[in-house]
Amino acid sequence: xxxxxxxxxxxxISSDEYLEKHHVxxxxxxxxxxxxxxxxxxAKVISSKFLGDYFRSVHQGAHILFRDYDFIQATPYNxxxxxxxxxxxxxxxxxxxxxxxxxxxxxxLCLLCHDFPLDMVQRTARIVLMDDALxxxxxxxxxxxxxxxxxxxxxxxxxxxxxxxxxxxxxxVFVPSTDNWQQSQPSNxxxxxxxxHNEGVNSxxxxxxxxxxxxxxxxxxxxxxxxxxxxxxxKPPRIxxxxxxxxxSKNDDINNEIGFLPNRDSVLEGNDADIIIRH
Amino acid sequence: MIYVVYLTxxxxxxxxxxxxxxxxxxxxxxxxxxxEYMQKSELLPQIRKALLKLIENKPSEPMLFLANYFDSVSSxxxxxxxxxxxxxxxxxxxRQAVFQTNLMIAFDMVSVARSASSKKAVNKRPGLTGSVYExxxxxxxxKIPKDIFDELFKQIGCRPNEMVPFDIFRxxxxxxxVCIDFINLCGDIFQTLCNKVSSDIAxxxxxxxxxxxxxxxxxxxxxxxxxxxxxxxxxxxxxxxPDKLAIDLLNGKDDKCGxxxxxxxxxxCSMCQTFFSKIKSL
Numbered sequence: 001x002x003x004x005x006x007x008x009x010x011x012x013i014s015s016d017e018y019l020e021k022h023h024v025x026x027x028x029x030x031x032x033x034x035x036x037x038x039x040x041x042x043a044k045v046i047s048s049k050f051l052g053d054y055f056r057s058v059h060q061g062a063h064i065l066f067r068d069y070d071f072i073q074a075t076p077y078n079x080x081x082x083x084x085x086x087x088x089x090x091x092x093x094x095x096x097x098x099x100x101x102x103x104x105x106x107x108x109l110c111l112l113c114h115d116f117p118l119d120m121v122q123r124t125a126r127i128v129l130m131d132d133a134l135x136x137x138x139x140x141x142x143x144x145x146x147x148x149x150x151x152x153x154x155x156x157x158x159x160x161x162x163x164x165x166x167x168x169x170x171x172x173v174f175v176p177s178t179d180n181w182q183q184s185q186p187s188n189x190x191x192x193x194x195x196x197h198n199e200g201v202n203s204x205x206x207x208x209x210x211x212x213x214x215x216x217x218x219x220x221x222x223x224x225x226x227x228x229x230x231x232x233x234x235k236p237p238r239i240x241x242x243x244x245x246x247x248x249s250k251n252d253d254i255n256n257e258i259g260f261l262p263n264r265d266s267v268l269e270g271n272d273a274d275i276i277i278r279h
Numbered sequence: 280m281i282y283v284v285y286l287t288x289x290x291x292x293x294x295x296x297x298x299x300x301x302x303x304x305x306x307x308x309x310x311x312x313x314x315e316y317m318q319k320s321e322l323l324p325q326i327r328k329a330l331l332k333l334i335e336n337k338p339s340e341p342m343l344f345l346a347n348y349f350d351s352v353s354s355x356x357x358x359x360x361x362x363x364x365x366x367x368x369x370x371x372x373x374r375q376a377v378f379q380t381n382l383m384i385a386f387d388m389v390s391v392a393r394s395a396s397s398k399k400a401v402n403k404r405p406g407l408t409g410s411v412y413e414x415x416x417x418x419x420x421x422k423i424p425k426d427i428f429d430e431l432f433k434q435i436g437c438r439p440n441e442m443v444p445f446d447i448f449r450x451x452x453x454x455x456x457v458c459i460d461f462i463n464l465c466g467d468i469f470q471t472l473c474n475k476v477s478s479d480i481a482x483x484x485x486x487x488x489x490x491x492x493x494x495x496x497x498x499x500x501x502x503x504x505x506x507x508x509x510x511x512x513x514x515x516x517x518x519x520x521p522d523k524l525a526i527d528l529l530n531g532k533d534d535k536c537g538x539x540x541x542x543x544x545x546x547x548c549s550m551c552q553t554f555f556s557k558i559k560s561l
């Protein structure tokens with residue numbers, strides 16, 4: 001067990017920043033709400049014991065089970081706990097090598113969260129299927145890791161889509177504060193739009209655009225490290241948005257950075273008894 | 280300054296507003312019931328206290344901290360001052376500044392005079408006795424192997440009937456926690472030195488080499504004057520850097536053919552000898 005450097009740094013962070021970083025007030029509010037609901041059915045609840053159990057379940061990652069979607073997507077930690085739950089509950093599907101449809105994956109997710117939106121599942125499928133033929137079947141492993149990227153980095157992906165679309169359509173993106181802005185090639189009117197869509201955009205331009213997007217987002221918004229993005233974008237000269245997301249879902253470094261799922265080749269390992277409790 | 284911080288945090292967590300948001304989700308009658316419950320029960324003061332403790336200590340895992348805090352509140356045995364003192368001391372790492380505050384709080388807790396209803400000894404004066412001090416150190420040192428702990432206690436312990444002043448208490452408790460960290464680090468080193476077959480034994484020659492290197496570095500740098508201490512730290516770092524150690528190890532290994540091994544426990548004991556040589560005996 002190595003000594004944690006984060007404890008050394010705690011002295012340098014302000015109380016507001018600390019509370020915001022860990023979303024403490026959100027969890028405390030939720031704890032009170034849960035306690036009041038629980039008290040309605042069990043009048044003799046001991047509040048301190050209930051709160052102790054609540055925070056322990058948050059620490060262990062079990063707190064998102066059977067909660068509504070608003071709560072699950074409220075913090076990055078909740079999202080990653082949910083993804084881990086999906087892995088723990090449904091990984092034996094991968095054992096049999098079954099391929100499922102989008103609707104079937106959606107039904108599975110609804111077992112854990114009754115109002116989980118179909119839209120999120122469809123967007124995940126678009127990553128796996130490269131935005132093509134959404135009625136194809138998908139393997140559990142592909143779905144899980146694409147779901148992780150889509151769900152965990154949702155805000156970041158939404159923010160990066162617009163610069164990508166701008167690059168794709170040939171709109172000049174000008175950022176006044178930097179010297180190094182990229183101007184995409186003026187679109188050739190005779191170019192077939194479909195083929196351009198398939199070819200994607202220049203990887204370097206896309207990297208620069210995504211780097212600038214990072215600066216605009218708040219520090220609490222989860223995003224992959226630029227180094228790992230760069231590793232993916234330096235391979236092909238041109239890339240489409242969904243193939244980038246698919247490459248990210250297969251990238252072990254990005255997976256380890258999020259830190260809640262094992263590597264793709266270990267996705268079947270572990271007993272069911274490990275569910276949720278192991279951190 | 281600290282109180283300003285507390286007030287700011289409490290302003291952010293304005294119970295009146297939060298209560299309204301929360302209760303908007305419930306119907307009118309329930310709202311009333313919940314409002315009454317929150318006003319009458321100890322819920323809000325408890326949460327306020329918990330948040331203040333959290334801000335003061337800023338642990339790296341706030342949810343675990345809050346879980347432990349509320350568990351201790353719900354199972355609070357008021358007569359067990361050692362357990363209470365332990366809880367306070369464990370709120371934060373010994374390297375953080377707020378640990379000094381926690382030390383003072385813990386000292387006050389264990390220095391409380393025995394209750395008047397006790398039928399046993401009549402010691403009604405407040406103060407920390409050596410026996411209570413020993414019990415507290417034992418509670419802190421549960422993770423330390425027994426023989427190492429006994430050796431440690433010889434250096435920092437007090438006689439049962441002696442009164443223990445705050446400085447001694449602070450020194451002893453801090454040494455205990457530093458010792459725990461040191462043992463964990465030595466455990467990690469041993470893990471690195473272990474062979475692939477077993478994680479409990481390692482080559483004796485390598486272990487001896489590591490122990491001797493460490494001891495040499497400590498004894499060399501401890502002889503230096505206070506003004507030379509930054510240089511001492513740099514010198515220690517140089518002597519322990521990986522390539523230098525590797526060269527020394529390879530140079531020596533040619534002469535040795537033995538295949539004896541050393542267990543984790545023996546390695547820890549030997550490393551702790553060096554640790555104890557640096558502790559000031561009381």
